[in-house]
Amino acid sequence: MPVGGMGTVRGRRVVVAAVAVALAVLMVGAARAVARWVVETPAPAVAAQPSAELANPLPPDAETVALGRRIYLQNCAFCHGPGGQGNGRAAPGLIPPPEDLTSVGARRLTDGQLYMLISAGVPKTAMPAWEKVLNSGQRWALVTFIRAEIQK
Ligand code: HEC
Structure with a gap:
């Protein structure tokens, strides 16, 4: 069995860490997208007519x-x-x-x-x-x- 391959404990840790990093990157991206949407979306018409x-x-x-x-x-x-x-x-x-x-x-x-x-x-x-x-x-x-x- 190769050392550090997918079948070993260390291999699985590397995969888990990589997935965690990928998720973190995705979440930061999503948060940025939401923030941009909130800032750029115009207020609803109701608010425009006090x-x-x-x-x-x-x-x-x-x-x-x-x-x-x-x-x-x-x-x-x-x-x-x-x-x-x-x-x-x-x-x-x-x-x-x-x-x-x-x-x-x-x-x-x-x-x-x-x-x-x-x-x-x-x-x-x-x-x-x-x-x-x-x-x-x-x-x-x-x-x-x-x-x-x-x-x-
Ligand atoms: C049980 C007593 C009570 C009744 C009945 C009542 N009011 Fe009032 N009203 C008050 C009080 C006390 C205030 C003052 C609130 C404050 O200090 O901001 C007030 C405030 C107001 C204001 C705000 C004025 C301002 O310059 O801010 C308006 C307009 C008003 N009342 C209209 C009415 C109308 C029209 C009715 C009937 C449909 C009515 N009220 C019935 C007690 C009453």
């Missing part, structure tokens, strides 16, 4: 404003107050207090930001998420109402 830029799909007519007013008085006035100044009946017990929706800060929000805040709520405050309670049309009607009457 929620702040969402546009209100409803016409700002009297009917939409009336719908928004009805929903607001039923669901929001309790905390934010009938006029939106953050002075609803429940307000005195709340920390942080309900936002004054007539404030400069609230007026600066885009329609999309307003819609997302209403939809998702504000974690660790009394502000609930409304996306499972009100459908998207109802939430956009709230945006229309807040712009047309509360922030008029």
Whole structure:
């Protein structure tokens, strides 16, 4: 039997080492390929359209404003107050207090930001998420109402 041939323990060790080196080279190559793919692949279209830029799909007519007013008085006035100044009946017990929706800060929000805040709520405050309670049309009607009457 030849010394160092495939049949010997040493021969097998050489083969195992060679396979390990080959695997390591392959893995480094794969990791480089993934890194290049991550860097070069463009972000998905969703990220290109931040929620702040969402546009209100409803016409700002009297009917939409009336719908928004009805929903607001039923669901929001309790905390934010009938006029939106953050002075609803429940307000005195709340920390942080309900936002004054007539404030400069609230007026600066885009329609999309307003819609997302209403939809998702504000974690660790009394502000609930409304996306499972009100459908998207109802939430956009709230945006229309807040712009047309509360922030008029
Ligand atoms: C149980 C009380 C409560 C109810 C009901 C409630 N809110 Fe709020 N809301 C809050 C509180 C408290 C905050 C302030 C959170 C903070 O400090 O960031 C808030 C914040 C907000 C904000 C964020 C304003 C900003 O400038 O960041 C909007 C918009 C808003 N509420 C709209 C609504 C609408 C519309 C409804 C009804 C569908 C509603 N809220 C119902 C308590 C309430």
